[in-house]
Amino acid sequence: MDVVTHIGLTHYLVISAMLFAFGLFAVVTRKNAIVILMGVELMLNAANINFLAFSKYNGGMEGVMFSLFVIVLAAAEAAIALAIIINIYKTFNTVDVSSIDSMKE
Amino acid sequence: MSDLTYTIIFYLFAAITVFSAAFVVFSRNIIYSAFSLLFTFFGAAALYVFLSADFIAVTQVVVYVGGILVLLLFGVMFTNKVMGNRLMTDVQNLLPGIIILVAVAVGLIYVFVVQADWYTAGMLQGSVVERIGVETMSRYVLPFEMASILLLLALVGAAFLARFDKVHNNER
Numbered sequence: 001m002d003v004v005t006h007i008g009l010t011h012y013l014v015i016s017a018m019l020f021a022f023g024l025f026a027v028v029t030r031k032n033a034i035v036i037l038m039g040v041e042l043m044l045n046a047a048n049i050n051f052l053a054f055s056k057y058n059g060g061m062e063g064v065m066f067s068l069f070v071i072v073l074a075a076a077e078a079a080i081a082l083a084i085i086i087n088i089y090k091t092f093n094t095v096d097v098s099s100i101d102s103m104k105e
Numbered sequence: 106m107s108d109l110t111y112t113i114i115f116y117l118f119a120a121i122t123v124f125s126a127a128f129v130v131f132s133r134n135i136i137y138s139a140f141s142l143l144f145t146f147f148g149a150a151a152l153y154v155f156l157s158a159d160f161i162a163v164t165q166v167v168v169y170v171g172g173i174l175v176l177l178l179f180g181v182m183f184t185n186k187v188m189g190n191r192l193m194t195d196v197q198n199l200l201p202g203i204i205i206l207v208a209v210a211v212g213l214i215y216v217f218v219v220q221a222d223w224y225t226a227g228m229l230q231g232s233v234v235e236r237i238g239v240e241t242m243s244r245y246v247l248p249f250e251m252a253s254i255l256l257l258l259a260l261v262g263a264a265f266l267a268r269f270d271k272v273h274n275n276e277r
Contacts, residue, residue: 005108007115009225010218012152017213018123019145021206022130029202032194034180035135038142041173042126045149048165052156059227061236064158065245068237071161071168072252076259078173082180083266089184098197 012053019046033085033095037078044074115155122148133193135181139174146170160234 003010019042026039048067055063089095091104125144132138146169153162241249 005112009223013217014214015119019126021210022126025202025206026130029196029198030194035194052158056156056229057225061240067161075168076256078176079263080259082176083263086267095184
């Protein structure tokens with residue numbers, strides 16, 4: 001009972017494991033490129049929760065700093081990915097990743 | 106705050122995060138997924154506050170909710186015929202996907218909870234805002250500068266990729 005009521009490191013790790021599995025599921029099963037991007041964002045959030053949990057229960061600042069850099073990289077990644085997706089839509093008129101099979105029109 | 110209240114609020118935010126993440130993944134409607142992602146990001150920000158990383162929580166809300174989610178919604182609106190009921194996403198590889206989902210979740214939780222032997226070296230206490238400022242300008246100044254250059258490059262590249270293509274439109 002103490003494991004359930006006393007919040008510790010493993011609680012955060014379990015949450016991040018579930019978020020990571022959901023993100024991977026979205027990347028594997030969805031056809032829409034934007035939903036795949038959402039899956040990637042979920043996985044990045046899971047990694048962030050892990051970084052911060054280890055930082056909290058280690059007393060150091062490394063995890064906090066790296067989670068900040070992960071957020072920065074996620075912003076850059078989302079901007080680039082959406083630019084690419086919009087270009088794909090202009091070229092193929094769809095964002096269905098299974099029907100995009102040529103490098104140019 | 107008493108210990109029981111703390112626990113209840115933690116489980117509330119954990120449930121919001123996990124269930125809205127599940128809804129993002131299992132919903133077929135992209136708009137529902139995008140709005141459910143909002144709750145996932147807010148739940149994750151609340152968990153960051155529990156981990157005494159208040160600055161990261163605020164950054165999460167500003168960057169993810171204010172930036173990335175709006176970008177995603179723009180992407181949804183740009184690439185779908187909103188009026189034409191085409192906002193559904195098709196599903197492929199459903200069985201391998203479910204196998205991977207269960208295997209990764211069970212495997213990670215098994216390793217994290219049963220296998221690993223974590224020990225606590227000391228807790229992070231209080232607010233981290235001041236310490237983040239000091240660390241950014243001392244130990245992490247090189248990654249900080251590299252991240253700024255990368256952001257500049259990424260934004261220029263994104264603007265270049267998504268620009269209005271004049272030549273292309275004249276040909277049509």
